[in-house]
Amino acid sequence: xxxxxxxxxxxxxxxxxxxxxxxxxxxxxxxxxxxxxxxxxxxxxxxxxxxxxxxxxxxxxxxxxxxxxxxxxxxxxxxxxxxxxxxxxxxxxxxxxxxxxxxxxxxxxxxxxxxxxxxxxxxxxxxxxxxxxxxxxxxxxxxxxxxxxxxxxxxxxxxxxxxxxxxxxxxxxxxxxxxxxxxxxxxxxxxxxxxxxxxxxxxxxxxxxxxxxxxxxxxxxxxxxxxxxxxxxxxxxxxxxxxxxxxxxxxxxxxxxxxxxxxxxxxxxxxxxxxxxxxxxxxxxxxxxxxxxxxxxxxxxxxxxxxxxxxxxxxxxxxxxxxxxxxxxxxxxxxxxxxxxxxxxxxxxxxxxxxxxxxxxxxxxxxxxxxxxxxxxxxxxxxxxxxxxxxxxxxxxxxxxxxxxxxxxxxxxxxxxxxxxxxxxxxxxxxxxxxxxxxxxxxxxxxxxxxxxxxxxxxxxxxxxxxxxxxxxxxxxxxxxxxxxxxxxxxxxxxxxxxxxxxxxxxxxxxxxxxxxxxxxxxxxxxxxxxxxxxxxxxxxxxxxxxxxxxxxxxxxxxxxxxxxxxxxxxxxxxxxxxxxxxxxxxxxxxxxxxxxxxxxxxxxxxxxxxxxxxxxxxxxxxxxxxxxxxxxxxxxxxxxxxxxxxxxxxxxxxxxxxxxxxxxxxxxxxxxxxxxxxxxxxxxxxxxxxxxxxxxxxxxxxxxxxxxxxxxxxxxxxxxxxxxxxxxxxxxxxxxxxxxxxxxxxxxxxxxxxxxxxxxxxxxxxxxxxxxxxxxxxxxxxxxxxxxxxxxxxxxxxxxxxxxxxxxxxxxxxxxxxxxxxxxxxxxxxxxxxxxxxxxxxxxxxxxxxxxxxxxxxxxxxxxxxxxxxxxxxxxxxxxxxxxxxxxxxxxxxxxxxxxxxxxxxxxxxxxxxxxxxxxxxxxxxxxxxxxxxxx
Numbered sequence: 001x002x003x004x005x006x007x008x009x010x011x012x013x014x015x016x017x018x019x020x021x022x023x024x025x026x027x028x029x030x031x032x033x034x035x036x037x038x039x040x041x042x043x044x045x046x047x048x049x050x051x052x053x054x055x056x057x058x059x060x061x062x063x064x065x066x067x068x069x070x071x072x073x074x075x076x077x078x079x080x081x082x083x084x085x086x087x088x089x090x091x092x093x094x095x096x097x098x099x100x101x102x103x104x105x106x107x108x109x110x111x112x113x114x115x116x117x118x119x120x121x122x123x124x125x126x127x128x129x130x131x132x133x134x135x136x137x138x139x140x141x142x143x144x145x146x147x148x149x150x151x152x153x154x155x156x157x158x159x160x161x162x163x164x165x166x167x168x169x170x171x172x173x174x175x176x177x178x179x180x181x182x183x184x185x186x187x188x189x190x191x192x193x194x195x196x197x198x199x200x201x202x203x204x205x206x207x208x209x210x211x212x213x214x215x216x217x218x219x220x221x222x223x224x225x226x227x228x229x230x231x232x233x234x235x236x237x238x239x240x241x242x243x244x245x246x247x248x249x250x251x252x253x254x255x256x257x258x259x260x261x262x263x264x265x266x267x268x269x270x271x272x273x274x275x276x277x278x279x280x281x282x283x284x285x286x287x288x289x290x291x292x293x294x295x296x297x298x299x300x301x302x303x304x305x306x307x308x309x310x311x312x313x314x315x316x317x318x319x320x321x322x323x324x325x326x327x328x329x330x331x332x333x334x335x336x337x338x339x340x341x342x343x344x345x346x347x348x349x350x351x352x353x354x355x356x357x358x359x360x361x362x363x364x365x366x367x368x369x370x371x372x373x374x375x376x377x378x379x380x381x382x383x384x385x386x387x388x389x390x391x392x393x394x395x396x397x398x399x400x401x402x403x404x405x406x407x408x409x410x411x412x413x414x415x416x417x418x419x420x421x422x423x424x425x426x427x428x429x430x431x432x433x434x435x436x437x438x439x440x441x442x443x444x445x446x447x448x449x450x451x452x453x454x455x456x457x458x459x460x461x462x463x464x465x466x467x468x469x470x471x472x473x474x475x476x477x478x479x480x481x482x483x484x485x486x487x488x489x490x491x492x493x494x495x496x497x498x499x500x501x502x503x504x505x506x507x508x509x510x511x512x513x514x515x516x517x518x519x520x521x522x523x524x525x526x527x528x529x530x531x532x533x534x535x536x537x538x539x540x541x542x543x544x545x546x547x548x549x550x551x552x553x554x555x556x557x558x559x560x561x562x563x564x565x566x567x568x569x570x571x572x573x574x575x576x577x578x579x580x581x582x583x584x585x586x587x588x589x590x591x592x593x594x595x596x597x598x599x600x601x602x603x604x605x606x607x608x609x610x611x612x613x614x615x616x617x618x619x620x621x622x623x624x625x626x627x628x629x630x631x632x633x634x635x636x637x638x639x640x641x642x643x644x645x646x647x648x649x650x651x652x653x654x655x656x657x658x659x660x661x662x663x664x665x666x667x668x669x670x671x672x673x674x675x676x677x678x679x680x681x682x683x684x685x686x687x688x689x690x691x692x693x694x695x696x697x698x699x700x701x702x703x704x705x706x707x708x709x710x711x712x713x714x715x716x717x718x719x720x721x722x723x724x725x726x727x728x729x730x731x732x733x734x735x736x737x738x739x740x741x742x743x744x745x746x747x748x749x750x751x752x753x754x755x756x757x758x759x760x761x762x763x764x765x766x767x768x769x770x771x772x773x774x775x776x777x778x779x780x781x782x783x784x785x786x787x788x789x790x791x792x793x794x795x796x797x798x799x800x801x802x803x804x805x806x807x808x809x810x811x812x813x814x815x816x817x818x819x820x821x822x823x824x825x826x827x828x829x830x831x832x833x834x835x836x837x838x839x840x841x842x843x844x845x846x847x848x849x850x851x852x853x854x855x856x857x858x859x860x861x862x863x864x865x866x867x868x869x870x871x872x873x874x875x876x877x878x879x880x881x882x883x884x885x886x887x888x889x890x891x892x893x894x895x896x897x898x899x900x901x902x903x904x905x906x907x908x909x910x911x912x913x914x915x916x917x918x919x920x921x922x923x924x925x926x927x928x929x930x931x932x933x934x935x936x937x
Contacts (some may be wrong), residue, residue, distance in 0.1 A: 042240045077113065082118065082325060085738075093903060101904075112241055123261040149198055151166070168195065169194070172212060173191070174210055175216070189234075265726060265729055269790075271729070275734070276610070276734075279773070280803070303362060311353055315346075363843075370515035370841035375510055382504065390498075393518030396518070396521060397517070398502070399500070399514040401512060411498050412636075415498070436472045442494075504836070556676070560633035571676070576639065580643040591815075597697070598622075598643065600693055604653045616657075622645050623644050630670075636673070640670050646662040647690045649663045653692070706721065708762050709741065710740070719733075719735055728789040732787070741754070749816055750816075780801075857889065865878070865879055878928065878931075879923070881929070884922075886920050890917060897933070898911040900931060
């Protein structure tokens with residue numbers, strides 16, 4: 001009998017109110033344990049509950065340590081009980097790493113991958129647990145119907161298999177056993193009989209019963225009640241979960257094998273609607289994780305700035321806390337959702353702070369009119385960068401690199417130069433001068449000023465960088481004539497500034513600097529319709545010199561052009577149809593019509609499960625459509641497709657229908673096509689003024705699909721068109737994806753590239769992909785739900801979950817032939833998710849541009865990078881491979897030594913470094929490999 005509590009840190013009440021209850025519960029439990037050596041307690045597998053308690057009761061720390069060391073209190077191994085599908089794989093690793101480390105400080109972690117209440121489990125969890133040294137998993141939700149025993153062999157995509165305990169009836173299958181002392185024997189007999197049915201013939205190991213439930217303490221005299229029970233042939237005793245697993249074998253011989261993710265509805269609700277409710281939390285999680293994992297940590301690690309480690313630690317604290325299965329899921333009260341949003345915003349801000357600190361130091365070697373660019377991907381790339389630059393002349397503009405390569409730039413916007421031109425009474429001039437803050441004025445810095453008594457004009461000139469010697473007192477003195485005009489003309493003139501876009505080459509996980517230059521108007525190599533970077537030598541040849549052998553294959557990407565309502569970059573053509581949907585076509589003849597159809601339907605479900613009204617009304621035809629050309633190329637072209645709909649304002653839940661009243665909804669789909677990219681970037685935005693509805697983006701497939709492929713946590717998972725049911729909820733085949741989802745057939749496929757966890761479904765018998773943009777609901781849970789038998793929580797109003805106001809979602813669409821692997825979908829998703837990062841230069845204007853710097857390179861067919869961090873002075877990388885291959889790792893500074901490491905950073909066998917300073921690491925398909933490098937320099 002494992003005495004425990006399942007503790008939701010925040011849910012239908014916010015965190016601090018739940019903590020008040022936690023402290024009272026643990027005070028009681030620990031007092032009992034101090035007076036009764038028989039008492040045992042398992043604290044839910046997450047160390048956060050201990051942290052939350054000890055922050056209020058620090059005087060109890062020694063007692064907690066003593067109980068953990070004595071084996072009477074089981075803590076960890078997780079820091080928090082997460083939702084595995086709504087955070088990154090790296091977030092899962094850091095959660096486990098932190099939980100194990102902090103548990104060790106209290107006497108040791110429970111050596112069990114306890115996963116009691118997650119809404120399904122990711123495919124790679126067996127490999128993650130095994131990589132951290134855990135020999136067992138313990139699960140409840142998501143187990144398929146064909147599992148008929150209490151233990152099974154759970155296999156990850158790489159083949160790693162871990163013994164897994166299934167909890168029949170859940171983590172509270174013995175919760176009420178001791179509520180009434182008179183019924184303990186009868187209830188124990190019944191429970192033992194039920195649980196024996198899950199044990200194969202000959203299995204005489206102890207039977208596990210979970211005595212506990214949500215936010216509940218065990219009976220004070222539980223050991224006495226168990227001792228008094230008279231159960232024929234059965235001995236009842238309290239123990240921890242760790243004690244139970246110590247009686248179980250670690251081998252998986254003879255156990256039924258379950259491969260991949262656990263998302264079956266057969267034995268318990270998996271509550272799939274949490275993937276799409278409060279979508280802004282999922283967007284914030286994706287944004288903050290990406291900022292910390294792929295920008296802040298690599299910058300700090302590769303460019304020597306250990307001073308920011310504490311900022312990174314704080315960012316990870318917030319990311320891990322937000323990943324809780326009642327937090328980022330959005331299935332809590334409105335106060336909880338607001339606190340989660342604030343936590344994620346802080347994580348993002350901390351990541352940005354690290355980038356700013358490291359970037360500002362590095363950009364000190366770049367002249368003030370230049371920019372330093374960082375490439376977060378592990379391969380050199382030529383990618384688009386948007387910069388706000390001071391115009392170098394009146395004509396065409398380019399960005400020049402340290403080697404003289406010029407990237408022709410497209411002007412996207414021109415800033416105003418005359419910021420103010422006012423007539424001011426002389427008596428008011430002192431008040432005008434108080435607007436100068438140091439040397440800042442109108443968001444820029446003063447570079448020069450002049451006073452002209454002849455025409456009574458005071459002029460300030462401003463730019464991004466000002467004159468450090470400027471003193472406003474000098475202006476006051478210049479205006480302090482004994483006799484002057486009655487009025488002054490005050491002008492504020494800004495240096496001409498442009499927003500430009502250009503394709504710039506940046507080394508792998510490295511840096512490159514650029515600065516704006518004026519381009520000759522008669523230079524054909526740098527004319528406006530040529531987006532490709534052009535070396536100085538090539539530009540000279542374009543002006544009449546003979547071609548050289550180095551010109552072979554030097555042609556860059558084709559320019560992006562706009563003709564009418566069609567945009568084309570030579571790799572993909574996008575045409576806007578009369579109804580606002582898109583036709584995508586590729587040069588090899590693949591085409592698909594009707595892409596980006598918007599479908600609005602009713603939703604009378606709750607934060608856990610979608611439910612359409614009994615008499616639903618779908619709105620998918622716009623009342624009006626218009627197309628606006630925003631940018632015409634050649635580097636980037638942008639069209640806005642504006643569609644107007646009339647959506648029902650809400651639903652009549654009791655009547656089972658949508659309301660008759662309508663609200664105008666204007667949905668803008670921004671279509672962006674860049675030179676050299678085979679996918680179209682889409683951004684949907686609208687003001688949501690309606691309640692109780694679901695908005696989905698529909699994308700017809702080039703060929704009917706029999707399955708879908710979704711990239712998530714260290715794996716790409718194949719899923720069918722249906723879901724297994726039987727556990728009390730209708731098994732809708734709506735699934736999560738994080739990096740991309742792809743589907744199609746032999747004639748062609750479509751991939752949707754993503755920036756955050758997103759819900760999708762393959763509909764219409766495999767002919768269409770639907771991506772959920774918004775699910776607006778008003779109840780945490782409903783006691784009566786059309787698609788679920790029992791409540792998933794209390795029936796509480798959640799008005800903020802209606803998600804009123806401005807909403808947007810970004811994704812990209814990639815048509816392709818063949819399978820997702822050979823078509824390079826994984827690489828496309830990597831490029832889409834990770835833009836170049838820019839820092840304004842702060843060095844001397846006369847300084848030259850620093851040479852490009854390569855950080856770390858990772859080559860290998862199908863090898864994806866997931867993390868780069870500092871690990872006690874070494875560079876630690878984590879990669880995952882889509883197939884058996886070699887990961888080849890190098891560094892611009894050279895590699896002096898390399899080691900394999902386990903998942904939580906313990907160094908293992910050394911790896912050979914070849915004469916070129918590279919490490920060649922054999923990896924098997926879907927292996928998560930961790931490597932530590934000692935870099936030269």
